[in-house]
Amino acid sequence: MAIDSSxxxxxxxxxxxxxxxxxxxxxxxxxxxxxxxxRREQLLDIGRTLFAERGYEGTSVEEIAAxxxxxxxxxxxHFGGKEGLYAVVVDREMRQLLDMVTGAxxxxxxxxxxxxxxxxxxxxxxTFTDGFRILVRDSPVAQSTGTFASxxxxxxxxxxxxxxxxxxxxxxxxxxxxLYAQALVGxxxxxxxxxxxxxxxxxxxxxxxxxxxxxxxLGNLEPKPxxxxxxxx
Amino acid sequence: MAIDSSxxxxxxxxxxxxxxxxxxxxxxxxxxxxxxxxRREQLLDIGRTLFAERGYEGTSVEEIAAxxxxxxxxxxxHFGGKEGLYAVVVDREMRQLLDMVTGAxxxxxxxxxxxxxxxxxxxxxxTFTDGFRILVRDSPVAQSTGTFASxxxxxxxxxxxxxxxxxxxxxxxxxxxxLYAQALVGxxxxxxxxxxxxxxxxxxxxxxxxxxxxxxxLGNLEPKPxxxxxxxx
DNA sequence: TGCCATACTTACGAGACCGTAGGTTACGGT
DNA sequence: ACCGTAACCTACGGTCTCGTAAGTATGGCA
Numbered sequence: 407m408a409i410d411s412s413x414x415x416x417x418x419x420x421x422x423x424x425x426x427x428x429x430x431x432x433x434x435x436x437x438x439x440x441x442x443x444x445r446r447e448q449l450l451d452i453g454r455t456l457f458a459e460r461g462y463e464g465t466s467v468e469e470i471a472a473x474x475x476x477x478x479x480x481x482x483x484h485f486g487g488k489e490g491l492y493a494v495v496v497d498r499e500m501r502q503l504l505d506m507v508t509g510a511x512x513x514x515x516x517x518x519x520x521x522x523x524x525x526x527x528x529x530x531x532x533t534f535t536d537g538f539r540i541l542v543r544d545s546p547v548a549q550s551t552g553t554f555a556s557x558x559x560x561x562x563x564x565x566x567x568x569x570x571x572x573x574x575x576x577x578x579x580x581x582x583x584x585l586y587a588q589a590l591v592g593x594x595x596x597x598x599x600x601x602x603x604x605x606x607x608x609x610x611x612x613x614x615x616x617x618x619x620x621x622x623x624l625g626n627l628e629p630k631p632x633x634x635x636x637x638x639x
Numbered sequence: 640m641a642i643d644s645s646x647x648x649x650x651x652x653x654x655x656x657x658x659x660x661x662x663x664x665x666x667x668x669x670x671x672x673x674x675x676x677x678r679r680e681q682l683l684d685i686g687r688t689l690f691a692e693r694g695y696e697g698t699s700v701e702e703i704a705a706x707x708x709x710x711x712x713x714x715x716x717h718f719g720g721k722e723g724l725y726a727v728v729v730d731r732e733m734r735q736l737l738d739m740v741t742g743a744x745x746x747x748x749x750x751x752x753x754x755x756x757x758x759x760x761x762x763x764x765x766t767f768t769d770g771f772r773i774l775v776r777d778s779p780v781a782q783s784t785g786t787f788a789s790x791x792x793x794x795x796x797x798x799x800x801x802x803x804x805x806x807x808x809x810x811x812x813x814x815x816x817x818l819y820a821q822a823l824v825g826x827x828x829x830x831x832x833x834x835x836x837x838x839x840x841x842x843x844x845x846x847x848x849x850x851x852x853x854x855x856x857l858g859n860l861e862p863k864p865x866x867x868x869x870x871x872x
Numbered sequence: 873t874g875c876c877a878t879a880c881t882t883a884c885g886a887g888a889c890c891g892t893a894g895g896t897t898a899c900g901g902t
Numbered sequence: 903a904c905c906g907t908a909a910c911c912t913a914c915g916g917t918c919t920c921g922t923a924a925g926t927a928t929g930g931c932a
Contacts, residue, residue: 439879461777463696466919477881544694544776559833578862582848585830589852592829593822600821615815619822623856629811672909699889710911
């Protein structure tokens with residue numbers, strides 16, 4: 407449910423309510439008076455969901471408030487406005503994704519590194535699907551960095567560095583690192599976006615095939631690729 | 640309100656019109672009385688531009704009309720509304736892209752086929768940048784096909800078939816064709832999206848590197864890849 | 873128990889936008 | 903020169919949404 411830790415549980419033992427549906431307790435709360443922090447988290451959850459499915463402009467503050475069982479001014483009290491809420495949602499999501507991906511970039515061998523990164527991204531997509539959808543969608547205002555909307559491209563910038571070093575070590579032109587970085591990220595990102603809807607092969611299998619393609623290329627595909635590192639889930 | 644996309648060129652040889660670049664020089668026409676067809680084309684051009692840079696919801700009919708030097712009702716006369724205009728723009732763009740890509744899928748050898756497809760997509764991106772941006776952005780209403788917004792994914796479906804045949808011929812599981820199709824399209828699409836802003840390497844070079852990655856994989860990259868087919872531009 | 877900060881509400885202003893009703897101007901044929 | 907038609911305009915209704923002002927309940931604590 408909640409993404410970060412701070413102030414997740416209410417102090418009152420009272421409010422029973424939300425234990426009904428497993429998918430996010432956020433559902434027509436019975437006029438419960440929450441702590442500031444609690445309400446804040448709830449609004450973030452709801453906002454994330456709505457932004458993911460309707461986009462920024464397609465979501466109204468009133469809708470968010472209604473779904474939380476409160477009125478608009480509460481949202482304004484906490485985030486100062488629609489953009490404020492959106493900013494927090496995006497920021498947390500970016501941080502989460504970056505944590506997971508960069509945390510996976512530890513292995514020495516490039517192939518294993520690729521493997522872990524791909525798996526990490528898929529893992530993020532699976533666990534934080536709504537967040538991923540938001541990052542893939544476009545931002546409210548045109549970004550400073552060019553006209554490129556989707557925030558995923560920012561991730562690619564991170565990959566550039568790693569790839570650049572590797573290229574230099576192998577004697578390739580490091581100026582090409584951005585290109586290959588974009589290609590790799592695009593490969594995994596769009597596949598992930600497709601996989602979100604049709605969860606046909608399991609996560610590890612998808613990762614294995616992606617690595618298969620990225621590492622061996624279409625010319626030398628392995629029929630049944632396996633991940634080197636052994637995953638649990 | 641005809642939504643179709645026929646009637647491309649005005650009959651009159653008179654007005655300067657949009658014959659030059661496809662991205663059109665449409666700019667603050669000085670209250671010239673145009674033919675229906677002319678005005679229609681102009682509105683389509685302007686609409687494409689605005690939709691590309693502000694998205695569907697971020698663009699107002701009034702803005703489109705103003706930029707064309709006319710008033711709103713003219714737009715409604717031609718397209719019946721905002722969605723009508725958007726529909727025509729998207730339809731034309733999809734058709735254009737599909738024409739170019741499927742037109743490039745003729746070669747026998749898979750690698751050459753890949754090469755041509757990648758080049759064709761980059762070619763489309765370069766020539767019809769605004770259209771590409773629209774296809775990558777999300778549609779006004781949630782599409783019927785899943786929750787996947789970007790229209791580019793429809794292109795991937797085309798690739799599935801070709802890849803499926805090839806897989807069967809090579810003894811791979813054809814059920815994996817969608818996955819690899821998504822990966823390939825994503826690779827080229829995101830790279831293209833990046834390349835739109837930073838046009839650093841030339842188109843042919845980008846294509847060559849993409850083919851390099853897709854065909855040989857990171858494990859066997861060629862230092863200086865070249866396209867097999869010889870391009871002029 | 874009474875006080876007071878905090879959580880929360882109703883009501884409304886301002887502006888943007890879509891879409892339409894009905895009237896007006898220019899062009900081309902006769 | 904006339905007249906019809908196609909192109910185009912002003913003006914407005916209705917809806918939606920952001921954001922704010924001002925007032926009300928609630929729960930802990932002296």
